[in-house]
Amino acid sequence: MAFTTNTNGGVQRAVLAVTLFIVCGLHGPVGRVAGDTAVPLTLMPDAVEKGAVCLDGSPPGYYWKHGRDAGANKWIVHQEGGGWCRNEENCLERSRTRLGSSKLFPANMSLASRGFLNDDCSRNPVFCDFNLLYMPYCDGGSFSGNRDEAITVNGTKIYMRGKRILDAIFDEFASEFNKAEEMILTGCSAGGLATYLHADYPVPRLPKSAKYAVLADAGYFIDALTMNGKQLIRPTMQYIYHMQNASGGVNQKCIATTPAEDQWKCYFAQYTFPHIESPFFALQSQYDTWQLRGILSLPCVPPNCTQQQMVVFNNWRQTFLEAFQPVMNGSQATGIFADSCLAHCQTVAELYWNGFAVGGQTIRETFTAWYLNTAGKEHREIDCAYPCNTHCKPQAADSIDWREQSVVAEDILHD
Numbered sequence: 001m002a003f004t005t006n007t008n009g010g011v012q013r014a015v016l017a018v019t020l021f022i023v024c025g026l027h028g029p030v031g032r033v034a035g036d037t038a039v040p041l042t043l044m045p046d047a048v049e050k051g052a053v054c055l056d057g058s059p060p061g062y063y064w065k066h067g068r069d070a071g072a073n074k075w076i077v078h079q080e081g082g083g084w085c086r087n088e089e090n091c092l093e094r095s096r097t098r099l100g101s102s103k104l105f106p107a108n109m110s111l112a113s114r115g116f117l118n119d120d121c122s123r124n125p126v127f128c129d130f131n132l133l134y135m136p137y138c139d140g141g142s143f144s145g146n147r148d149e150a151i152t153v154n155g156t157k158i159y160m161r162g163k164r165i166l167d168a169i170f171d172e173f174a175s176e177f178n179k180a181e182e183m184i185l186t187g188c189s190a191g192g193l194a195t196y197l198h199a200d201y202p203v204p205r206l207p208k209s210a211k212y213a214v215l216a217d218a219g220y221f222i223d224a225l226t227m228n229g230k231q232l233i234r235p236t237m238q239y240i241y242h243m244q245n246a247s248g249g250v251n252q253k254c255i256a257t258t259p260a261e262d263q264w265k266c267y268f269a270q271y272t273f274p275h276i277e278s279p280f281f282a283l284q285s286q287y288d289t290w291q292l293r294g295i296l297s298l299p300c301v302p303p304n305c306t307q308q309q310m311v312v313f314n315n316w317r318q319t320f321l322e323a324f325q326p327v328m329n330g331s332q333a334t335g336i337f338a339d340s341c342l343a344h345c346q347t348v349a350e351l352y353w354n355g356f357a358v359g360g361q362t363i364r365e366t367f368t369a370w371y372l373n374t375a376g377k378e379h380r381e382i383d384c385a386y387p388c389n390t391h392c393k394p395q396a397a398d399s400i401d402w403r404e405q406s407v408v409a410e411d412i413l414h415d
Protein backbone atom coordinates (compact mmCIF):
# COMPACT_ATOMS: atom_id res chain seq x y z
CA MET A 1 0.00 0.00 0.00
CA ALA A 2 1.38 3.38 -1.01
CA PHE A 3 1.29 6.25 1.44
CA THR A 4 1.14 9.85 0.29
CA THR A 5 4.01 12.20 0.79
CA ASN A 6 3.60 15.67 2.16
CA THR A 7 4.62 19.23 1.51
CA ASN A 8 6.37 20.99 4.36
CA GLY A 9 4.35 24.03 5.40
CA GLY A 10 5.59 24.32 8.93
CA VAL A 11 7.52 27.31 10.27
CA GLN A 12 10.53 26.59 12.43
CA ARG A 13 10.11 27.84 15.96
CA ALA A 14 11.67 27.09 19.29
CA VAL A 15 9.80 24.84 21.69
CA LEU A 16 9.28 26.42 25.05
CA ALA A 17 10.67 24.16 27.76
CA VAL A 18 9.22 24.34 31.24
CA THR A 19 9.28 22.01 34.19
CA LEU A 20 6.38 19.65 34.71
CA PHE A 21 5.34 21.01 38.08
CA ILE A 22 4.15 24.26 36.50
CA VAL A 23 3.04 22.88 33.13
CA CYS A 24 -0.68 23.44 33.63
CA GLY A 25 -0.29 27.18 33.84
CA LEU A 26 2.27 27.83 31.12
CA HIS A 27 2.28 28.00 27.35
CA GLY A 28 4.36 25.75 25.08
CA PRO A 29 4.61 22.06 24.14
CA VAL A 30 5.45 20.14 27.28
CA GLY A 31 5.05 16.40 27.80
CA ARG A 32 5.76 13.71 30.33
CA VAL A 33 9.03 11.93 30.87
CA ALA A 34 9.01 8.36 29.55
CA GLY A 35 7.87 5.99 32.27
CA ASP A 36 5.46 8.35 34.01
CA THR A 37 1.87 7.13 34.23
CA ALA A 38 0.08 10.44 33.70
CA VAL A 39 0.31 13.11 31.03
CA PRO A 40 -0.06 16.71 32.27
CA LEU A 41 -2.29 19.33 30.76
CA THR A 42 -0.78 22.31 28.97
CA LEU A 43 -3.01 25.35 28.49
CA MET A 44 -2.47 27.84 25.65
CA PRO A 45 -3.35 31.36 26.87
CA ASP A 46 -1.57 32.97 23.90
CA ALA A 47 -4.04 31.25 21.55
CA VAL A 48 -6.83 33.45 22.90
CA GLU A 49 -5.33 36.39 21.00
CA LYS A 50 -5.87 34.41 17.78
CA GLY A 51 -9.49 33.82 18.69
CA ALA A 52 -8.88 30.15 19.52
CA VAL A 53 -11.08 29.60 22.57
CA CYS A 54 -13.45 27.08 24.09
CA LEU A 55 -17.19 27.68 24.21
CA ASP A 56 -16.84 29.76 27.37
CA GLY A 57 -13.89 31.79 26.07
CA SER A 58 -11.25 29.89 28.06
CA PRO A 59 -7.99 28.94 26.31
CA PRO A 60 -7.58 25.58 24.57
CA GLY A 61 -5.05 23.03 25.72
CA TYR A 62 -3.46 19.67 25.03
CA TYR A 63 -1.76 16.68 26.60
CA TRP A 64 1.59 15.64 25.15
CA LYS A 65 3.24 12.32 25.87
CA HIS A 66 6.77 12.46 24.49
CA GLY A 67 7.85 9.78 22.06
CA ARG A 68 10.85 7.69 22.95
CA ASP A 69 13.49 5.60 21.25
CA ALA A 70 12.44 4.81 17.65
CA GLY A 71 9.21 6.77 18.19
CA ALA A 72 10.89 10.09 19.04
CA ASN A 73 9.77 11.66 15.75
CA LYS A 74 6.58 9.65 15.23
CA TRP A 75 3.17 11.00 16.19
CA ILE A 76 -0.35 10.03 17.09
CA VAL A 77 -2.64 13.08 17.06
CA HIS A 78 -5.92 12.28 18.79
CA GLN A 79 -9.02 14.50 18.57
CA GLU A 80 -11.22 13.87 21.58
CA GLY A 81 -14.92 13.16 21.12
CA GLY A 82 -17.99 13.93 23.17
CA GLY A 83 -20.97 14.71 20.95
CA TRP A 84 -22.00 18.21 19.88
CA CYS A 85 -24.08 21.03 21.25
CA ARG A 86 -27.20 21.12 19.09
CA ASN A 87 -28.27 24.77 19.56
CA GLU A 88 -27.22 27.97 21.30
CA GLU A 89 -28.90 27.14 24.62
CA ASN A 90 -27.36 23.68 24.65
CA CYS A 91 -23.94 25.21 23.91
CA LEU A 92 -24.38 27.47 26.95
CA GLU A 93 -25.09 24.41 29.09
CA ARG A 94 -22.10 22.62 27.60
CA SER A 95 -19.83 25.63 28.27
CA ARG A 96 -20.22 24.88 31.97
CA THR A 97 -18.76 21.38 31.59
CA ARG A 98 -15.34 19.95 30.68
CA LEU A 99 -16.61 19.62 27.09
CA GLY A 100 -16.97 23.38 26.86
CA SER A 101 -14.41 24.89 29.19
CA SER A 102 -10.71 24.24 29.74
CA LYS A 103 -11.23 25.42 33.32
CA LEU A 104 -12.59 21.93 33.93
CA PHE A 105 -10.01 19.92 31.99
CA PRO A 106 -8.32 17.26 34.16
CA ALA A 107 -4.85 18.30 35.29
CA ASN A 108 -3.48 14.94 34.13
CA MET A 109 -4.54 12.23 31.69
CA SER A 110 -3.87 8.55 32.34
CA LEU A 111 -2.97 6.27 29.45
CA ALA A 112 -3.71 3.06 31.34
CA SER A 113 -6.01 0.73 29.38
CA ARG A 114 -6.37 3.30 26.59
CA GLY A 115 -6.02 0.88 23.66
CA PHE A 116 -4.35 2.56 20.68
CA LEU A 117 -3.13 5.36 22.96
CA ASN A 118 -1.62 2.97 25.50
CA ASP A 119 2.11 3.39 26.10
CA ASP A 120 2.40 -0.17 27.46
CA CYS A 121 4.40 -1.95 24.76
CA SER A 122 3.12 -5.35 25.84
CA ARG A 123 -0.40 -4.24 24.87
CA ASN A 124 0.36 -1.81 22.05
CA PRO A 125 3.73 -2.94 20.67
CA VAL A 126 3.97 -0.97 17.42
CA PHE A 127 2.67 2.43 18.58
CA CYS A 128 3.55 2.56 22.30
CA ASP A 129 6.65 4.71 21.80
CA PHE A 130 5.05 7.31 19.50
CA ASN A 131 4.50 10.86 20.64
CA LEU A 132 0.87 11.30 21.61
CA LEU A 133 -0.74 14.70 21.13
CA TYR A 134 -4.17 14.48 22.75
CA MET A 135 -6.49 17.36 21.88
CA PRO A 136 -9.24 17.79 24.51
CA TYR A 137 -12.61 18.81 23.09
CA CYS A 138 -14.27 22.04 24.16
CA ASP A 139 -15.86 23.64 21.07
CA GLY A 140 -18.96 21.47 20.58
CA GLY A 141 -18.50 21.25 16.80
CA SER A 142 -15.87 18.60 15.99
CA PHE A 143 -13.07 21.19 15.74
CA SER A 144 -14.82 22.80 12.76
CA GLY A 145 -16.46 26.05 13.93
CA ASN A 146 -15.18 29.45 12.88
CA ARG A 147 -17.74 32.01 13.96
CA ASP A 148 -16.21 35.48 14.26
CA GLU A 149 -18.70 37.01 16.66
CA ALA A 150 -19.64 35.54 20.00
CA ILE A 151 -23.27 34.58 20.53
CA THR A 152 -24.96 35.98 23.62
CA VAL A 153 -27.23 33.45 25.31
CA ASN A 154 -29.10 34.54 28.43
CA GLY A 155 -26.53 37.29 28.95
CA THR A 156 -23.53 35.00 28.51
CA LYS A 157 -21.18 35.00 25.52
CA ILE A 158 -20.54 31.70 23.75
CA TYR A 159 -17.73 31.16 21.22
CA MET A 160 -17.67 28.66 18.36
CA ARG A 161 -14.03 28.46 17.32
CA GLY A 162 -13.08 24.78 16.97
CA LYS A 163 -11.22 25.24 13.69
CA ARG A 164 -9.13 28.00 15.28
CA ILE A 165 -8.31 25.64 18.14
CA LEU A 166 -7.13 23.05 15.62
CA ASP A 167 -5.01 25.69 13.87
CA ALA A 168 -3.53 26.96 17.13
CA ILE A 169 -2.49 23.51 18.34
CA PHE A 170 -0.91 22.57 15.02
CA ASP A 171 0.89 25.94 14.94
CA GLU A 172 2.14 25.27 18.46
CA PHE A 173 3.75 22.04 17.28
CA ALA A 174 5.02 23.33 13.94
CA SER A 175 8.69 22.81 14.75
CA GLU A 176 8.01 19.30 16.04
CA PHE A 177 5.90 18.29 13.05
CA ASN A 178 8.53 19.77 10.75
CA LYS A 179 10.80 16.84 11.65
CA ALA A 180 8.11 14.16 11.89
CA GLU A 181 8.87 10.80 10.35
CA GLU A 182 5.35 9.43 10.76
CA MET A 183 1.95 10.73 11.83
CA ILE A 184 -1.43 9.10 12.43
CA LEU A 185 -4.43 11.40 12.82
CA THR A 186 -7.17 9.78 14.85
CA GLY A 187 -10.20 10.43 17.03
CA CYS A 188 -13.42 8.75 18.13
CA SER A 189 -17.10 9.75 18.11
CA ALA A 190 -17.30 13.51 17.49
CA GLY A 191 -13.51 13.30 17.28
CA GLY A 192 -13.94 10.49 14.77
CA LEU A 193 -16.09 12.78 12.65
CA ALA A 194 -13.38 15.43 13.04
CA THR A 195 -10.93 12.87 11.66
CA TYR A 196 -13.01 12.57 8.49
CA LEU A 197 -13.44 16.34 8.26
CA HIS A 198 -9.73 17.08 8.76
CA ALA A 199 -8.20 13.96 7.19
CA ASP A 200 -6.02 15.92 4.77
CA TYR A 201 -5.40 18.88 7.07
CA PRO A 202 -1.95 17.83 8.47
CA VAL A 203 -0.43 16.98 5.07
CA PRO A 204 1.03 20.45 4.22
CA ARG A 205 2.50 20.67 7.71
CA LEU A 206 4.68 17.57 7.42
CA PRO A 207 7.95 16.86 5.62
CA LYS A 208 7.68 15.37 2.13
CA SER A 209 9.26 12.19 3.41
CA ALA A 210 6.80 11.69 6.29
CA LYS A 211 4.49 8.69 6.34
CA TYR A 212 0.96 9.89 7.07
CA ALA A 213 -2.24 7.95 7.69
CA VAL A 214 -5.70 8.42 9.18
CA LEU A 215 -7.57 6.21 11.67
CA ALA A 216 -11.19 7.28 12.15
CA ASP A 217 -13.09 5.58 14.97
CA ALA A 218 -16.89 5.72 15.30
CA GLY A 219 -17.11 8.92 13.26
CA TYR A 220 -19.26 7.61 10.41
CA PHE A 221 -22.58 9.02 11.61
CA ILE A 222 -24.98 8.25 8.79
CA ASP A 223 -27.68 10.42 7.27
CA ALA A 224 -30.66 8.16 8.05
CA LEU A 225 -34.22 8.26 9.36
CA THR A 226 -35.45 7.29 12.80
CA MET A 227 -37.29 4.01 13.35
CA ASN A 228 -40.51 5.99 12.88
CA GLY A 229 -39.42 7.32 9.49
CA LYS A 230 -38.68 10.86 10.66
CA GLN A 231 -35.67 13.11 10.17
CA LEU A 232 -33.59 13.57 13.32
CA ILE A 233 -29.86 13.55 12.68
CA ARG A 234 -30.01 15.52 9.40
CA PRO A 235 -31.71 18.67 10.75
CA THR A 236 -29.61 18.44 13.91
CA MET A 237 -26.33 18.38 11.99
CA GLN A 238 -27.56 21.00 9.52
CA TYR A 239 -28.27 23.37 12.37
CA ILE A 240 -24.92 22.70 14.06
CA TYR A 241 -23.08 23.22 10.76
CA HIS A 242 -24.67 26.64 10.16
CA MET A 243 -24.60 27.72 13.83
CA GLN A 244 -20.87 26.95 14.04
CA ASN A 245 -20.15 28.59 10.66
CA ALA A 246 -18.29 25.39 9.80
CA SER A 247 -17.96 25.77 6.03
CA GLY A 248 -14.28 26.64 6.42
CA GLY A 249 -13.67 23.85 8.92
CA VAL A 250 -14.61 20.86 6.77
CA ASN A 251 -13.08 19.23 3.68
CA GLN A 252 -12.68 22.07 1.19
CA LYS A 253 -12.82 19.80 -1.86
CA CYS A 254 -16.24 18.67 -0.67
CA ILE A 255 -17.31 22.29 -0.30
CA ALA A 256 -15.99 23.22 -3.74
CA THR A 257 -17.92 20.47 -5.52
CA THR A 258 -21.21 20.73 -3.59
CA PRO A 259 -23.97 23.26 -4.34
CA ALA A 260 -24.21 25.95 -1.68
CA GLU A 261 -27.61 24.76 -0.45
CA ASP A 262 -26.24 21.25 0.14
CA GLN A 263 -22.85 22.06 1.67
CA TRP A 264 -24.08 20.89 5.07
CA LYS A 265 -23.58 17.39 3.66
CA CYS A 266 -19.84 17.93 4.05
CA TYR A 267 -20.52 17.58 7.80
CA PHE A 268 -21.34 13.90 7.25
CA ALA A 269 -18.60 11.30 6.71
CA GLN A 270 -20.47 9.51 3.93
CA TYR A 271 -20.52 12.65 1.78
CA THR A 272 -17.03 13.92 2.60
CA PHE A 273 -15.17 10.59 2.36
CA PRO A 274 -14.96 10.53 -1.47
CA HIS A 275 -13.00 13.79 -1.30
CA ILE A 276 -10.33 12.51 1.11
CA GLU A 277 -6.94 11.92 -0.49
CA SER A 278 -4.90 10.60 2.46
CA PRO A 279 -4.41 6.89 3.31
CA PHE A 280 -7.40 6.00 5.43
CA PHE A 281 -8.52 3.29 7.87
CA ALA A 282 -12.18 3.27 8.88
CA LEU A 283 -13.06 1.63 12.22
CA GLN A 284 -16.79 1.45 12.73
CA SER A 285 -19.28 -0.85 14.42
CA GLN A 286 -22.16 -1.73 12.11
CA TYR A 287 -24.33 -1.50 15.24
CA ASP A 288 -22.80 1.63 16.72
CA THR A 289 -24.57 2.14 20.04
CA TRP A 290 -24.65 5.92 19.73
CA GLN A 291 -26.29 5.72 16.32
CA LEU A 292 -28.85 3.15 17.44
CA ARG A 293 -30.10 5.71 19.95
CA GLY A 294 -29.11 9.08 18.53
CA ILE A 295 -30.07 8.41 14.89
CA LEU A 296 -32.41 5.42 14.82
CA SER A 297 -34.06 6.35 18.16
CA LEU A 298 -34.12 2.68 19.22
CA PRO A 299 -35.05 2.72 22.93
CA CYS A 300 -33.45 -0.64 23.80
CA VAL A 301 -30.30 -2.72 23.47
CA PRO A 302 -30.40 -6.41 22.49
CA PRO A 303 -31.29 -8.81 23.93
CA ASN A 304 -33.62 -6.55 25.93
CA CYS A 305 -35.78 -5.55 22.96
CA THR A 306 -39.25 -6.55 21.86
CA GLN A 307 -39.75 -8.63 18.73
CA GLN A 308 -40.79 -5.54 16.79
CA GLN A 309 -37.77 -3.59 18.04
CA MET A 310 -35.48 -6.45 17.00
CA VAL A 311 -36.84 -6.22 13.46
CA VAL A 312 -35.87 -2.53 13.43
CA PHE A 313 -32.47 -3.38 14.93
CA ASN A 314 -31.76 -6.09 12.37
CA ASN A 315 -32.77 -3.83 9.47
CA TRP A 316 -30.35 -1.16 10.66
CA ARG A 317 -27.36 -3.13 9.39
CA GLN A 318 -28.51 -2.86 5.78
CA THR A 319 -29.19 0.84 6.23
CA PHE A 320 -25.70 1.34 7.60
CA LEU A 321 -23.95 -0.74 4.94
CA GLU A 322 -25.69 1.20 2.17
CA ALA A 323 -24.43 4.45 3.67
CA PHE A 324 -20.98 2.88 4.13
CA GLN A 325 -20.63 2.17 0.40
CA PRO A 326 -18.27 5.12 -0.27
CA VAL A 327 -15.74 3.43 2.03
CA MET A 328 -16.39 -0.15 0.96
CA ASN A 329 -16.37 0.64 -2.76
CA GLY A 330 -13.54 3.15 -2.64
CA SER A 331 -9.86 2.44 -3.05
CA GLN A 332 -8.80 -1.07 -2.08
CA ALA A 333 -5.96 0.63 -0.22
CA THR A 334 -8.50 1.85 2.34
CA GLY A 335 -8.39 -0.21 5.52
CA ILE A 336 -11.67 -1.28 7.12
CA PHE A 337 -12.71 -2.90 10.39
CA ALA A 338 -16.51 -2.93 10.51
CA ASP A 339 -17.51 -5.28 13.31
CA SER A 340 -20.97 -6.31 14.50
CA CYS A 341 -20.33 -5.69 18.19
CA LEU A 342 -22.48 -3.30 20.20
CA ALA A 343 -19.83 -0.64 20.68
CA HIS A 344 -18.85 2.99 20.25
CA CYS A 345 -15.25 4.30 20.32
CA GLN A 346 -13.13 1.17 19.99
CA THR A 347 -9.60 2.60 19.77
CA VAL A 348 -9.48 3.98 23.30
CA ALA A 349 -10.44 0.93 25.37
CA GLU A 350 -8.51 -2.31 25.87
CA LEU A 351 -11.74 -4.32 25.84
CA TYR A 352 -12.26 -3.33 22.21
CA TRP A 353 -8.78 -2.65 20.79
CA ASN A 354 -7.25 -5.96 21.87
CA GLY A 355 -10.47 -7.92 22.39
CA PHE A 356 -12.87 -7.58 19.47
CA ALA A 357 -11.91 -9.63 16.41
CA VAL A 358 -13.21 -10.31 12.92
CA GLY A 359 -11.81 -13.10 10.76
CA GLY A 360 -9.44 -14.09 13.55
CA GLN A 361 -7.82 -10.62 13.73
CA THR A 362 -8.30 -8.05 16.48
CA ILE A 363 -8.75 -4.38 15.73
CA ARG A 364 -5.14 -3.76 16.72
CA GLU A 365 -3.86 -6.57 14.51
CA THR A 366 -5.92 -5.45 11.51
CA PHE A 367 -4.94 -1.80 11.75
CA THR A 368 -1.29 -2.69 12.34
CA ALA A 369 -1.27 -5.02 9.33
CA TRP A 370 -2.75 -2.26 7.21
CA TYR A 371 -0.40 0.42 8.50
CA LEU A 372 2.70 -1.75 8.00
CA ASN A 373 1.28 -3.31 4.81
CA THR A 374 1.93 -6.77 6.22
CA ALA A 375 1.73 -9.50 3.59
CA GLY A 376 -0.69 -12.34 4.30
CA LYS A 377 -2.79 -10.28 6.72
CA GLU A 378 -6.25 -8.90 6.05
CA HIS A 379 -6.55 -5.12 5.83
CA ARG A 380 -10.32 -5.02 5.28
CA GLU A 381 -12.65 -6.83 7.71
CA ILE A 382 -16.44 -6.55 7.35
CA ASP A 383 -18.29 -8.62 9.93
CA CYS A 384 -21.36 -10.81 9.58
CA ALA A 385 -24.69 -9.81 11.12
CA TYR A 386 -25.31 -9.58 14.87
CA PRO A 387 -25.03 -11.78 16.95
CA CYS A 388 -22.66 -13.91 14.87
CA ASN A 389 -19.38 -12.64 16.33
CA THR A 390 -18.43 -14.58 19.45
CA HIS A 391 -15.55 -12.17 20.15
CA CYS A 392 -17.99 -9.40 21.05
CA LYS A 393 -17.94 -8.96 24.80
CA PRO A 394 -21.36 -9.05 26.49
CA GLN A 395 -20.11 -6.69 29.20
CA ALA A 396 -19.57 -4.02 26.55
CA ALA A 397 -23.28 -3.92 25.78
CA ASP A 398 -24.21 -4.29 29.43
CA SER A 399 -22.22 -1.17 30.29
CA ILE A 400 -23.94 1.10 27.76
CA ASP A 401 -25.27 4.31 29.26
CA TRP A 402 -28.00 5.36 26.86
CA ARG A 403 -27.95 8.90 28.22
CA GLU A 404 -24.42 9.25 26.92
CA GLN A 405 -25.32 7.78 23.53
CA SER A 406 -27.73 10.59 22.69
CA VAL A 407 -26.54 14.05 21.65
CA VAL A 408 -30.00 15.48 21.12
CA ALA A 409 -32.65 16.45 23.61
CA GLU A 410 -35.32 14.07 24.81
CA ASP A 411 -38.02 16.26 23.30
CA ILE A 412 -36.46 15.67 19.88
CA LEU A 413 -36.02 11.96 20.47
CA HIS A 414 -39.61 11.51 21.56
CA ASP A 415 -41.04 11.70 18.06
